[in-house]
Amino acid sequence: MTIRERLSAFALLLLAAAVATGAWMVAFTNMSLDLPRTPFEFTVKSGSSLRTVARTLSDEGLLPEAQTFWILGRVLGKDASIQAGTYKLDRPVTPMELLEKLARGDVSSVDIAFVEGTTFRQWVAQLKKHPKLKQTLAGKSLAEIAAAAGLAEGSPEGWFFPDTYKFAPGSSDVEILKRAHAAMKKRLADAWDARHTDLPLATPYEALILASIVEKETGAAVERTLVASVFVNRLRKPMRLQTDPTVIYGMGEAFDGNIRKKDLTADTPWNTYTRDGLPPTPIAMPGAASLRAATQPESTEFLYFVGKGDGTHQFSRTLEEHNRAVVRYQLKR
CATH class of the missing domain: 3.30.1490.480 (Endolytic murein transglycosylase)
Known part of the structure; x- marks a missing residue:
């Protein structure tokens, strides 16, 4: 076989190999x-x-x-x-x-949902139980966890926006907190910018505190701005807020599900029966609707409300009206 024939054969082999590889x-x-x-x-x-x-x-x-x-x-x-x-x-x-x-980057995602009205302690417990999160906060105090999440505002209560957060499996627990904190700061800033100008609130943080109370006191969503109006009207008087959820928050782990008369008179920084004005911190994580209600409450003269037993309230302008509502909806049940 000549050199030309050998080269031709080799070229054919290369071509065949290329065709086979391509196929x-x-x-x-x-x-x-x-x-x-x-x-x-x-x-x-x-x-x-x-x-x-x-x-x-x-x-x-x-x-x-x-x-x-x-x-x-x-x-x-x-x-x-x-x-x-x-x-x-x-x-x-x-x-x-x-x-x-x-x-x-079509990665799979899971989610974690935080409910309006829950506390920072409950959030931490929920994060610890999620099987798809990388746990980095174990053994840390609540203050250390707040610092890891980038919180510079003091108490972490109220500073995380309740929502459903999607994440890739293996994401860290602290990353969820950072996202929720950033979301709350933006939501609060937006609500504060849209506030009524005559509110008896000096800072966005006071609005956050009030929103957390509104969140805990509201049973029916349609009443949210009315509930907020009661507390705004009381702050203007000024009258003590006298709201049970703040007392419960101040009791901490001592709360057993029932609130008694002695609890209403036991002074804590959050007891709005014994102390004037707003409590020192929020008492829960308020949602967007409560932030709006706290900064844009209904214009009313209501100073009192009492539960009707069905999740709604009877609102009253005077103590006399309120006492009649208490008899009707509470004492005669």
């Missing part, structure tokens, strides 16, 4: 990858290369082998764009679909 690449790109389990979850750590991810997925049984997937990513220019996070597959996918998912 394999096309077939690989569109093959269905069966899941090792359903759902199949895997985590891409920050800084991981596509080669590392491919090896991991091959070891897990998702990819038949790692090299071709890595080459596919290199050819398409996506090897440097994969995103860290936890991914979830609910059905078989093709390598191309998988690569696109990694490049988009």
